[in-house]
Amino acid sequence: MTRALGTTARGIRAPIIKEGDYLPNIVVDSLLSAVESEGFTLNDKDVVAVTESLVARAQGNYVTLEDIAEDINRKFEGDIALMFPILSRNRFSVILKALALTGKKIHLFLSYPSDEVGNHLMDIDKMDELDVNPYKDLLTEEKYRELFGENVEHTFTGIDYVKMYKEISENISIYLANDPREALKYTKEILVANIHERHRTKRILKNAGAKTVYGLDDILTESINGSGYNSDYGLLGSNKATDDKVKLFPRDSREFVMKVQEIIKEKTGKNLEVMVYGDGAFKDPIGKIWELADPVVSPGFTDGLLGTPNEIKLKYIADNDLKDMTSSEMVEKMKEKINEKGNKAVAGNEALGTTPRQITDLLGSLCDLISGSGDKGTPIVLVQGYFDNYATE
Numbered sequence: 001m002t003r004a005l006g007t008t009a010r011g012i013r014a015p016i017i018k019e020g021d022y023l024p025n026i027v028v029d030s031l032l033s034a035v036e037s038e039g040f041t042l043n044d045k046d047v048v049a050v051t052e053s054l055v056a057r058a059q060g061n062y063v064t065l066e067d068i069a070e071d072i073n074r075k076f077e078g079d080i081a082l083m084f085p086i087l088s089r090n091r092f093s094v095i096l097k098a099l100a101l102t103g104k105k106i107h108l109f110l111s112y113p114s115d116e117v118g119n120h121l122m123d124i125d126k127m128d129e130l131d132v133n134p135y136k137d138l139l140t141e142e143k144y145r146e147l148f149g150e151n152v153e154h155t156f157t158g159i160d161y162v163k164m165y166k167e168i169s170e171n172i173s174i175y176l177a178n179d180p181r182e183a184l185k186y187t188k189e190i191l192v193a194n195i196h197e198r199h200r201t202k203r204i205l206k207n208a209g210a211k212t213v214y215g216l217d218d219i220l221t222e223s224i225n226g227s228g229y230n231s232d233y234g235l236l237g238s239n240k241a242t243d244d245k246v247k248l249f250p251r252d253s254r255e256f257v258m259k260v261q262e263i264i265k266e267k268t269g270k271n272l273e274v275m276v277y278g279d280g281a282f283k284d285p286i287g288k289i290w291e292l293a294d295p296v297v298s299p300g301f302t303d304g305l306l307g308t309p310n311e312i313k314l315k316y317i318a319d320n321d322l323k324d325m326t327s328s329e330m331v332e333k334m335k336e337k338i339n340e341k342g343n344k345a346v347a348g349n350e351a352l353g354t355t356p357r358q359i360t361d362l363l364g365s366l367c368d369l370i371s372g373s374g375d376k377g378t379p380i381v382l383v384q385g386y387f388d389n390y391a392t393e
Contacts, residue, residue, distance in 0.1 A: 003388070003392055003393055005385065006385050006388060007383065007384070007385045007386050007388070008383070008384050008385055009366055009367070009370045009381055009382070009383045009384075010034070010038075010040075010370075010381065010382045010384075011370050011371055011376060011378025011380075011381055012030050012031055012034045012378055012380035012381065012382055013030065013034070013377050013378055013380075014026065014027070014030040014054070014377070014378070014379055014380050015030070017054050017057050017058050017379075018057070018058075019057060019058065019059075019060035019062075020058070020060065021058045022058075023050075023054060023055060023058040023256065024256065024259040024260045024263055025263065027048065027050055027054075027260050027380055028260060028263045028264055028267060030380055031048060031264070031380065031382060032267065032268070034382070040384075042264075042268055042270045042272065043270065043384060044270055044271045044272070045271070045272070045273065045304065045386075045387045046270070046272045046273070046382060046383065046384045047272065047273045047274070047275065047305070047363060047382070047383040047384075047386055048260065048264070048272055048273070048274045048275075048380065048381075048382055049274070049275050049276070049277050049363060049364070049367040049380070049381045049382075049383065050256075050257075050260070050274070050275070050276050050277070050379065050380050051276075051277060051278070051367075051371055051379040051380075052237070052249060052250050052253075052276050052277065052278040052294070052299065053239070053247065053379065054379050054380075055250035055253060055256055055276055056228075056247050056248060056249065056250040057247065059228070059250060059251065059252075060228060061228035061229075061230070061247065061248045061249075061250055061251060062227070062228045062241055062245050062246065062247055062248065063220050063224065063227040063228050063229070063238075063245070063246050063248060064227065064244055064245050064246075065094070065097055065098035065101055065244050065245070065246070066098075066101065066244075067220065067224040067225060067227040068095065068098035068099070068101075068219065068220065068235070068246070069098050069099070069101035069102045070224050070225070071219050071220055071224050072098070072099060072102050072104075072191075072219065073102050075212070075214055075218070075219070076102075076104065076189050076191070076212060076214075077189065077212075078104065078105075078187065078189055079104055079105040079106070079107065079186070079187040079189065080099070080102075080104050080105070080106050080107070080187065080189050080190070080191050081107040081109060081183035081184075081186055081187050081189065081190045081191070082096075082099065082106055082107065082108045082109065082191050082193055083109050083180055083183060083190060083191065083192045083193055083194065083201055083205075084109060084110070084111045084115070084116060084180070084192070084193055084194035084197075084201065085108075085110070085115070085193035085194070086115045086116055086117050086119060086193075086194075086195070086293055087110075087115045087119040087121070087154065087161040088119070088293065089157070089159070089164070089240070090239050090240040091238070091239060091240075091293055092193070093164060093165065093168065093240075094240040094243075094246055095193075095216070095235060095238070095246070096108070096165060096168050096169075096172070097168055097169075098246075099191075100168055100169035100171060100172065103171070104171065105171050105173075105187075106169070106171055106172045106173070107173050107175065107183060107186045107187060108165060108172055108173065108174045108175070109174075109175050109176075109177050109180070109182065109183055110161075110162070110174065110175070110176050110177075111176075111177070111178050111194070112127075112134055112139070112176040112177075112178065113127050113134060114288065116194045116195055116196060116197060117195075117289060117290045117291070117292065117293050118283065118284075118287070118288045118289040118290045119154060119161070119289055120154070120155065120288065121144075121148075121152065121161065121162065121176065122144075122147075122148050122152060123148075126148065130147055132147065134178050135178060135179075136179070137177075138175055138176070138177040138179075138182050139175065139176040139177070140174075140175055141162065141166065141173070141174045141175070144162065144174075144176055151163075155286075155287050155288075156287050156289070162174055180192075180201050180204050180205050180208075181204065181205070181208045183205070183210075184205070184208055184209060184210060188209070188210050188211035188212065189210070189211055189212040190205050190210050190212065190213045190214070191214055191215070191216070191219075192205070192213065192214070192215040192216070193215070193216050195216075195236055195292075195293065195294075195295055196292075196295075198215045198216075198217060198236075201215075202215060215234070215236075216234055216235040216236050217232075217233050217234040217235070217236045217295065218234050219234045219235045220234050220235055220248065221234045228248050229248070229251070230248045230249050230250075230251050231251065232249075232251070232299070233248075233249045233295045233299075235248070236249065236294070236295040237249030237278060237293075237294040237295050237299075249278070249294065249295070249299060250276060250299060250300075252300075253276040253298075253299040253300025253301075254300040254301075255300075256276065256300060257274040257275060257276060257300050257301055257302050258274075258302065260274045261273070261274045261302050273301070273302045273304040273305050274301065274302050275298050275300065275301035275302070275305055275360055275363065275364070276298055276299055276300045276301070277297060277298050277360075277363070277364035277367045277368060277381075278294035278296075278297060278298070278299070278364070278368075279291050279292045279293050279294040279297065279364075279368060280292065280297065280364055280365030280366070280367070280368030280369060281297050281357075281361045281364070281365050282365050282369075291365075291368070297358075297360055297361045297364035297365065298360040298361070298363075298364050301360050305359050305360050305363065306359070307358070307359060308356045308357060308358055308359060309356075309357075309359060309362070310341070310343075310345060311389070312337060312338060312341060314334065314390065317334060317337060318330060318334070321333075321337075322334065334390060334391075335390060335391035336391075338389050338390055338391040339391050363383060363386065366381075366383065367381040367383070
């Protein structure tokens with residue numbers, strides 16, 4: 001019988017995870033409970049995805065604001081220039097509070113017209129009307145208010161982020177700029193807070209003569225007084241847990257996914273792929289926000305998820321190579337073409353318009369949309385049929 005379904009994704013409900021829980025068993029038990037109650041079956045190459053927050057919570061991968069302040073004081077001697085953080089209550093404001101605990105003067109530089117992930121600080125059309133050049137103009141907080149007003153609210157949150165950040169400490173001065181070298185007019189000690197462009201920002205500052213350059217990915221890379229840590233990403237990917245505590249991006253994710261894969265194999269005989277996922281990599285068309293505030297979509301995954309899809313573009317083939325065939329002939333010929341490619345990399349016109357994104361980025365974005373970030377209670381996602389194609393029976 002011809003297959004009628006392609007890829008499907010199911011949100012799997014799970015118990016509330018506490019620090020110290022053995023998460024691999026909980027994930028597998030939750031999955032098998034869903035299989036039994038909903039009456040579906042597992043297949044080889046299905047994908048089980050677990051949200052990063054579950055992994056970090058089970059690990060107890062938390063740090064206090066005092067832990068962060070202590071690590072900052074170990075790395076910096078004097079005033080700090082803090083470069084290009086995202087505009088966020090749960091992602092960054094709590095880190096800024098920790099930095100304020102050091103008692104150091106903080107020169108906070110915000111990129112404009114938006115932060116790295118698309119949160120806007122101003123109306124870009126008004127910026128053009130005012131002849132503000134984001135490539136070269138530095139705006140003090142006073143100049144920003146003069147040009148754009150006393151209340152500049154974010155489209156979705158309704159928050160004036162400049163005001164919110166400024167109110168955290170009287171030791172914070174705020175500037176809007178896009179050239180990181182502007183910071184060297186105020187201090188030679190720099191903490192780089194952007195995510196995806198952090199390596200470039202660090203390089204520019206070091207080449208321009210900065211004395212000390214660290215990134216958020218260099219803070220809490222080892223335990224402070226028994227705290228959590230992340231040796232790969234430091235504070236990047238962290239989220240507010242309480243008013244005085246931050247949950248870090250999970251560590252040892254590779255070991256976790258391999259263990260889940262092993263347990264599933266033992267209990268079902270099936271070879272499933274497993275990944276940990278955080279933010280998806282997609283852009284909201286209205287708010288202009290690029291969702292990915294984590295350093296990567298997936299910090300850990302099994303070997304079968306490495307690489308990019310190897311697909312032919314069906315609509316291109318249908319409109320060109322098969323255009324003179326009947327519908328039934330097109331179906332058979334299309335399946336034949338798919339089967340012919342085998343493991344051979346698709347290239348040329350047959351791949352035209354197929355964006356070569358990483359499999360984990362595609363799957364992580366799907367899973368992020370399925371699980372949501374609110375009260376759905378499905379932090380585990382089962383994706384089936386992802387590696388199938390039109391020729392799969």
